[in-house]
Amino acid sequence: MENNKRVLVIDDEVHIRRVIELKFKNQGYHVTTATNGEEGLDLIKTQKPDVVITDIMMPKLDGKTLCERANEFKKEWPFLTIVMTCRISPTEQEWIGKLEDTVFIEKPFSLSSILKCIDQYFGK
Amino acid sequence: MKMKTQRLYIALAVVFLIGIAIFAQTLILHEKRAKRHDILNKGNYLVSLIALHPIDDFAGEKRNFFVKTIAEQISSEGLIYCFIHDQAGNPLLALAPHDIEGKIPQDIQRRALYVDGLTQQTFKTIGANNVINEFAKPIFENGQKSGTVRLGFNLPSISLFTPQRVKLMAIMAFFAIAMAAFVYYGVTLALQPLREVNQNFKSMYVDSTPLSTDSVPNGGINEVIKDLEQSVVKLREKYSKIRAENVDLTTKCGVISFEKNNVFNILESINHGILVTDIQDNVSHMNSYMLNLLDKNRDDVIDHPLADVLGHDQITAFVLQQEALKQSKNASYIEATFPELAAGEIFQVSLSYLKGKEGAIIGKVISFKNITSEKTAERAKHEFVTNITHELLTPLTTINSYNEMLMDDEVDNKELQKEFYNTISEETGRLTRLVKNLLNISQIEMGSMTLNKGLVKSDWLFDDCITTVEGTAQKKKITIERNLPDNFPSLFGDKELLKVAIINILGNAVKYTPEDGHIRFTLSEQDDLVVFEVIDSGYGISKEDLPHIFDKFYRSTDSRITEQTGSGLGLALTSEIIRLHGGEIEVTSEPDEGSHFVIRLPKEEYYLGKQ
Incomplete structure (x- = not known):
């Protein structure tokens, strides 16, 4: 199964990075990983991914700041940002509503739900 | 009261009469003494004068002269008799009432004739009881006694009621009565303020007694004194009571003062800022904590408007808002900061209303509690819960995802499968440790760790x-x-x-x-x-x-x-x-x-x- 879409996974948890990477590679995506927000932001700039999957609580640069900065790049090229979070509070809903093409996925999630989310975004 | 007054008047009248009698008796005695003194002088003088003459003068040519002169004395000067005896005691000259000689006791005559010096004897005439003073003196010629002169003076009876004396006594009685009336009037006048004072005293210890001079009893001085004594006793009782009450009040004042100081000290030592306003929203009290927070002196804030003292729009608006909502029953609060005065610190500003005895609002009490540490702890707790949630959900997500991959047969490589199972096992252990840590720390905090x-x-x-x-x-x-x-x-x-x-x-x-x-x-x-x-x-x-x-x-x-x-x-x-x-x-x-x-x-x- 070949897929030209590029996915960037940003999480300080090695197991989560690893399982998402395997799942998306099995689906034919080109997957890159980053262990913290700072590294992730650099990869967004350089690799211009189609999908960014990021955790919120991360060292160096947290997920929220990463999303806000990544939102600025979406004027140049659109991409989907999936934020893995523990709880979607009204405050976070309000916050995410201000960002372009950004959605929450609540932990513990299933990998298929992420794929479904991506498929919806790309209109499959 | 009237009986007492009448008795007093009778007593005064008796005293007055006794006084008059004593006065009259004193006059009589004085007059008698004067007369006796006069007779004594006169007798001594006359007898000595006559005794200077030779005995022959009373028998010779000069006899008539003496008779005439002595006779004049007898009629006007109280002289009753005059006997001139020769050396042998025979009378040479006798000028006396015809029966007097026989009424003179023999021992009187004998003593007069045989004494060599001047003698003065007082005796009562036999039968008549007239008191006579006799003066006798021997006549000496050439050193030889040649005769004796005897003069008898009648001590005049003194009548109490002689016209002159009655006149004098009447004048004196008049002046005495006038004086008594004057003294009475004066004493009455003098007693009047005393009675009023007494009445006022009474009104002090008998609250129902009206303070009016109309009801002042017109009693005598004894009554007034008695009343005054009673008043003094009552006043002493009243004074004792007042002194006891004063001690009690002083004690109460001391207690109140102590409690006031206590309240003040509590307000001063309390670790909150306390600001109190009056009904016009002027600051009436501010404790040291609050003064330090606002960096102000007490004189700069007391009686100044609240808004000016605080200079904090948020709090002023809060106070106005609460007042508009009339939320006087329950205290309400906001969180406020003072970036320039206490950077980084958060205060909980509470407003409650100061009420008087009848429940009417008489001011506001605004307290400023530093809740920085509570907010920090709250934030730490929130962060902790967020962290714990993250820590719990992350291994769960891993387990769930890895399990999903295995169940979907997406991992066909044996080595990879082994890695997946190991990861699931590790994450399960991680989850277990975390949960146990949480339970343990919770039990230790609750003191229930066994x-x-x-x-x-x-x-x-x-x-x-x-x-x-x-x-x-x-x-x-x-x-x-x-x-x-x-x-x-x-x-x-x-x-x-x-x-x-x-x-x-x-x-x-x-x-x-x-x-x-x-x-x-x-x-x-x-x-x-x-x-x-x-x-x-x-x-x-x-x-x-x-x-x-x-x-x-x-x-x-x-x-x-x-x-x-x-x-x-x-x-x-x-x-x-x-x-x-x-x-x-x-x-x-x-x-x-x-x-x-x-x-x-x-x-x-x-x-x-x-x-």
């Missing part, structure tokens, strides 16, 4: 701890050096909790030591103690972090630490577990050189040989 104590072989404890962390250490290529004694001391404690405590230290050593690092894990025996030491070549702990590493929820701000997951509970739990086992934990560390943790626990006298 130690399941038993004999613990220190080498087994040592091995269990190593086994738990060595997988992670191997992945980071961290070598763990083991130092063990020849004999293994035993412990008496809760093995599972001791494992948690030591694994937390070892786990941190692995977590915060970079790849290719080194950890030395030592078990030794020192006196009565079993000692576990963990020495790593990790990032170390900064001087700022070192005093806080055993505090709950504390996490360093060092980026090398924060990039590792952690709840901030591990070391706090370890410290509590060691404390519960009667042991101690200490740490020394240098940034970038590593840390050295030492756990000392009491040993049990039970040894096993080295296995």
Whole structure:
């Protein structure tokens, strides 16, 4: 199964990075990983991914700041940002509503739900 | 009252009459004394004068002259008789009433004739009881007694009621009565204010007595004095009562003053800012805490408008808003900051209303409570819950995802499958440890931790701890050096909790030591103690972090630490577990050189040989 879409996974948890990477590679995506927000932001700039999957609580640069900065790049090229979070509070809903093409996925999630989310975004 | 007055008047009249009688008697006595003195002088003079003449003069030519002269004296000067005797005692001349000689006692005549000097004798005439003063003096011629002169003077009777005396007494009585009337009037006048004073006294101790001079009793001075005495007694009682009340009031004032000072001291020592306003919203009280917070002097705030004193729009608006809502029943509050006066500090500003005795609002009480530490703790708690949620959900997500991959047969490679199963196992263990840590810390906080104590072989404890962390250490290529004694001391404690405590230290050593690092894990025996030491070549702990590493929820701000997951509970739990086992934990560390943790626990006298 070949897929030209590029996915960037940003999480300080090695197991989560690893399982998402395997799942998306099995689906034919080109997957890159980053262990913290700072590294992730650099990869967004350089690799211009189609999908960014990021955790919120991360060292160096947290997920929220990463999303806000990544939102600025979406004027140049659109991409989907999936934020893995523990709880979607009204405050976070309000916050995410201000960002372009950004959605929450609540932990513990299933990998298929992420794929479904991506498929919806790309209109499959 | 009238009877008393009448008796007093009668008594005064009797006293007056007695006074008059005494006065008259005194006059009579005085007159008698004067007459007697006069007769004495006159008698002495006349008898001496006559006795100067030779005896022959009374028989010769001069006899008539003497008779005539003495006769004049007899008629006008009280002279009753005059006898001139010769040497033998025979009368040469006798001028006297015809019967007087026979009424003179014989001893009187005899003494007069035979005495050589002047004699004066007083006697009563025989039968008539007239008192006569007789003066006798011998006549001496050429040193020889030639005769005797005797003169008898009648002591005149004095009548009390002579016209002159009656006139004098009448004048005196008039003046006495006038004086008495004058004195009476004067005393009455003088007593009037005294009565009024007395009445006023009475009105002081008998509250119902009207203070009016109309009802002043017109009694005598005794009555007034008696009343005054009673008044004085009553006044003394009243004074005693007032003094007792005064003592009581003084005591109460002292108590009130003490309580006022107490309240003031409480307001001063309270660790809140307290600001009180009057009904016009002018500041009426501000404690020292509040003055310090606003950096103002008391004189600059008292009686000044609240809005001017605070200079804080948010609080002023809050006060106005509360007033508009009429929320006087319950205290309400806002959170406010004073960036220029107390940077970084948060205050809970509460408003309540000051009420008078009848419940009417007479001002406002605004308190300023520094809630910075509470807010910090609240924030730390929120962060802790967020962290814990993250820590719980992350391994769950991993387990769920890996399980999903395995169930969907997306992992056909055997090695990969093994890795997946291992990861699921590791994450399950991680989850279990976290939950246990949470339960333990919760139980310790609640004071309900029960130690399941038993004999613990220190080498087994040592091995269990190593086994738990060595997988992670191997992945980071961290070598763990083991130092063990020849004999293994035993412990008496809760093995599972001791494992948690030591694994937390070892786990941190692995977590915060970079790849290719080194950890030395030592078990030794020192006196009565079993000692576990963990020495790593990790990032170390900064001087700022070192005093806080055993505090709950504390996490360093060092980026090398924060990039590792952690709840901030591990070391706090370890410290509590060691404390519960009667042991101690200490740490020394240098940034970038590593840390050295030492756990000392009491040993049990039970040894096993080295296995």
